[in-house]
Amino acid sequence: MATHEIFMPALSSTMTEGKIVEWLKKPGERVERGESVLVVESDKADMDVEAFQEGFLAAVLMEAGSTAPVGETIGLIVETEAEIAAAKAAAPSPAAAAPAAPAPAPVAPPAPVPAPVAAPVPVAVSPRAGDGRVVATPRARKLAAQLGVDLAALRGSGPNGRIQAEDVEQATGQPVSVARVAEGTAPAMAAPAGNGAAAAPAAPAGQSFGRAGETVAFNTLQQAVVRNMNASLAVPCFHVGYTITTDRLDAFYKQVKAKGVTMTALLAKAVGMTLARHPQLNASASDAGMAYPASVNVAVAVAMDDGGLITPVLASADRTDLYSLSRNWADLVARSRSKQLKPEEYTTGTFTLSNLGMFGVDRFDAILPPGTGAILAVAASRPVVAALKDGSIAVRRQMQVNLTADHRVIYGTHAAAFLKDLADLIENRPERLAL
Numbered sequence: 272m273a274t275h276e277i278f279m280p281a282l283s284s285t286m287t288e289g290k291i292v293e294w295l296k297k298p299g300e301r302v303e304r305g306e307s308v309l310v311v312e313s314d315k316a317d318m319d320v321e322a323f324q325e326g327f328l329a330a331v332l333m334e335a336g337s338t339a340p341v342g343e344t345i346g347l348i349v350e351t352e353a354e355i356a357a358a359k360a361a362a363p364s365p366a367a368a369a370p371a372a373p374a375p376a377p378v379a380p381p382a383p384v385p386a387p388v389a390a391p392v393p394v395a396v397s398p399r400a401g402d403g404r405v406v407a408t409p410r411a412r413k414l415a416a417q418l419g420v421d422l423a424a425l426r427g428s429g430p431n432g433r434i435q436a437e438d439v440e441q442a443t444g445q446p447v448s449v450a451r452v453a454e455g456t457a458p459a460m461a462a463p464a465g466n467g468a469a470a471a472p473a474a475p476a477g478q479s480f481g482r483a484g485e486t487v488a489f490n491t492l493q494q495a496v497v498r499n500m501n502a503s504l505a506v507p508c509f510h511v512g513y514t515i516t517t518d519r520l521d522a523f524y525k526q527v528k529a530k531g532v533t534m535t536a537l538l539a540k541a542v543g544m545t546l547a548r549h550p551q552l553n554a555s556a557s558d559a560g561m562a563y564p565a566s567v568n569v570a571v572a573v574a575m576d577d578g579g580l581i582t583p584v585l586a587s588a589d590r591t592d593l594y595s596l597s598r599n600w601a602d603l604v605a606r607s608r609s610k611q612l613k614p615e616e617y618t619t620g621t622f623t624l625s626n627l628g629m630f631g632v633d634r635f636d637a638i639l640p641p642g643t644g645a646i647l648a649v650a651a652s653r654p655v656v657a658a659l660k661d662g663s664i665a666v667r668r669q670m671q672v673n674l675t676a677d678h679r680v681i682y683g684t685h686a687a688a689f690l691k692d693l694a695d696l697i698e699n700r701p702e703r704l705a706l
Contacts, residue, residue, distance in 0.1 A: 492579030543588030570620025
């Protein structure tokens with residue numbers, strides 16, 4: 272009898288264990304080579320695990336909800352249907368999922384807001400697993416229960432038709448929420464008060480996970496953040512601040528915004544172009560010495576709705592044109608929301624950008640992510656009374672940026688030169704970002 276094991280895969284270089292979200296096949300079902308068998312939650316994303324052999328799923332050794340270390344056997348595949356019974360009898364009992372923490376009291380759905388009458392949208396029956404279960408992400412199931420949505424009536428937009436949280440939101444007529452980009456998608460400048468403009472959000476939503484008096488366990492993504500932050504404590508960092516006038520950048524942004532350009536893309540492009548002139552800021556420390564990457568990959572920190580932080584990467588930000596960079600960013604944010612980023616799309620950053628400007632933050636210092644040499648914290652752009660070079664006084668929009676750098680690789684003169692050139696590009700030549 273030929274029995275093939277399904278192992279918990281290493282979906283990223285930092286992954287040490289994974290959580291089984293759901294099995295897409297049930298014991299006894301036919302499995303084709305390359306077909307998705309289950310969904311695993313790594314430290315940053317939900318990913319389908321494909322079968323390397325064709326045959327039949329004989330046994331599930333780890334039930335949905337279980338956590339297993341990388342390399343652990345979680346299932347068995349046999350070549351013929353006749354071998355299923357023997358493989359199942361020889362297999363150890365499936366590991367049950369760890370008991371879940373008590374669920375918080377159900378949240379009453381918000382009162383429906385009247386919407387214009389529109390033609391009914393055709394609804395397709397959602398994909399189902401072999402046992403008739405609707406295939407949906409855990410977050411989609413939780414949201415559907417809160418909002419009273421029947422998952423069986425929805426069409427899924429995820430891999431293999433799996434229902435995502437945004438599919439549930441669309442079914443209720445609510446606008447689809449974007450991942451809370453606490454550091455990334457909104458413009459760096461804060462909306463002026465009292466002029467009718469929408470105020471910047473007070474704080475990212477979705478960041479309260481328990482009730483008063485409760486202790487809530489870290490989820491997988493939050494655990495990854497904890498590990499990274501603890502690792503950062505071992506790095507000797509220093510901080511350098513710089514004040515940048517943004518009047519010309521703001522004016523240029525107004526010109527290109529209609530073409531789909533975001534402020535995040537503008538900032539990432541400016542940082543990428545400046546890094547190309549200052550490769551020391553793009554370097555990082557390794558056991559062998561200073562590592563100089565072959566490309567400039569700007570990662571932008573994004574806070575997720577269900578907790579934790581992820582850093583989608585804008586690859587080759589110095590060489591990619593501004594409009595492509597904006598399209599790439601929109602795609603990365605959309606897929607980070609549904610936890611469908613590939614490992615190389617969130618682990619290959621060589622420099623990190625953290626933007627809290629849209630929340631009206633005056634200044635802050637960011638914590639250096641492991642494996643990189645520097646991170647730039649961008650605060651809000653505000654009108655201030657400034658003294659000009661000729662001694663006159665004028666009102667200018669200015670923002671504070673603070674650089675956190677690894678002192679093993681980057682020295683104060685490197686940081687100062689980088690910030691000076693970044694300020695020069697933003698203040699005097701922002702039009703170059705579109706070239």
